[in-house]
Amino acid sequence: MFFTPADDFDLEKIAKSGQCFRWEKIGEGYRIIYLDKSLIIYERENNFELLTDEEEFNAVWKNYFDLGTNYSEIRKKIDESDEFLKQAASEQKGIRILRQDPFEMLISFIISQNRNIPAIEKSIYLLSKYCGEEKKDARGEIFYAFPKAENIASASDDILAECKLGYRVPYVKRAAKSFLNGEIDFEKLKNISADDSIKELQKIYGVGLKVASCIALFGLHNLNAFPIDVWMKRILAEFYSGGYPYEKYSPYNGVYQQYMFAYYRKSAGKAN
Numbered sequence: 113m114f115f116t117p118a119d120d121f122d123l124e125k126i127a128k129s130g131q132c133f134r135w136e137k138i139g140e141g142y143r144i145i146y147l148d149k150s151l152i153i154y155e156r157e158n159n160f161e162l163l164t165d166e167e168e169f170n171a172v173w174k175n176y177f178d179l180g181t182n183y184s185e186i187r188k189k190i191d192e193s194d195e196f197l198k199q200a201a202s203e204q205k206g207i208r209i210l211r212q213d214p215f216e217m218l219i220s221f222i223i224s225q226n227r228n229i230p231a232i233e234k235s236i237y238l239l240s241k242y243c244g245e246e247k248k249d250a251r252g253e254i255f256y257a258f259p260k261a262e263n264i265a266s267a268s269d270d271i272l273a274e275c276k277l278g279y280r281v282p283y284v285k286r287a288a289k290s291f292l293n294g295e296i297d298f299e300k301l302k303n304i305s306a307d308d309s310i311k312e313l314q315k316i317y318g319v320g321l322k323v324a325s326c327i328a329l330f331g332l333h334n335l336n337a338f339p340i341d342v343w344m345k346r347i348l349a350e351f352y353s354g355g356y357p358y359e360k361y362s363p364y365n366g367v368y369q370q371y372m373f374a375y376y377r378k379s380a381g382k383a384n
Contacts, residue, residue: 122206148257163250200375217331264288283318
């Protein structure tokens with residue numbers, strides 16, 4: 113099927129925004145793996161070709177790409193005097209905050225600590241290969257579904273070590289067990305403020321402020337969550353020495369964070 117977005121939608125910018133680790137570049141498009149499903153999507157001249165049917169698109173991918181949110185309207189809310197954010201949003205127009213699975217984001221961002229994106233992607237691939245289910249995409253090629261919590265919780269430490277998790281092995285395993293035991297209630301966390309959900313997420317073994325903020329934004333889809341890493345610290349120091357206007361930009365601080373993060377990294381020559 114073919115899809116023509118009515119709003120901001122740029123595959124490459126989403127892929128490089130640091131929020132997803134299971135997008136594989138293929139020609140003019142990507143293979144996207146989400147839980148136990150995959151989507152082959154190609155960018156054409158004026159639209160996109162998706163190797164799926166309309167029923168699956170409406171049931172799965174429409175929500176995944178957050179197509180119910182108008183990002184062009186969110187960009188219009190930026191203060192005219194905020195030159196840096198205006199430029200970042202203009203340059204990075206097309207980024208959307210994907211509606212990803214919160215458990216997958218919990219494990220993925222625990223794995224992400226102190227690592228670059230290729231290393232994160234490799235570990236998640238191996239974890240899915242060893243603990244997930246083998247599937248086939250629309251081209252008949254193999255992919256691995258993201259593992260269920262029980263598979264991670266029951267995996268041996270040796271298997272998890274094979275996934276290049278390093279010191280993160282006990283964090284990943286305990287997070288899976290906590291989810292299985294009902295100690296982590298993502299539905300509850302989706303219905304409270306960004307600040308409160310981040311505080312709750314930090315109670316999970318191995319989850320600090322940055323990881324909790326990423327889970328809130330990319331897993332709970334709380335668009336007001338505002339992850340701060342080394343890049344964002346530089347941005348805040350350089351462009352917002354008088355203080356970033358968090359309250360004024362509520363409830364879309366997470367969207368603006370993505371524009372700034374991607375724009376600044378690209379400007380610094382570190383987009384990959």
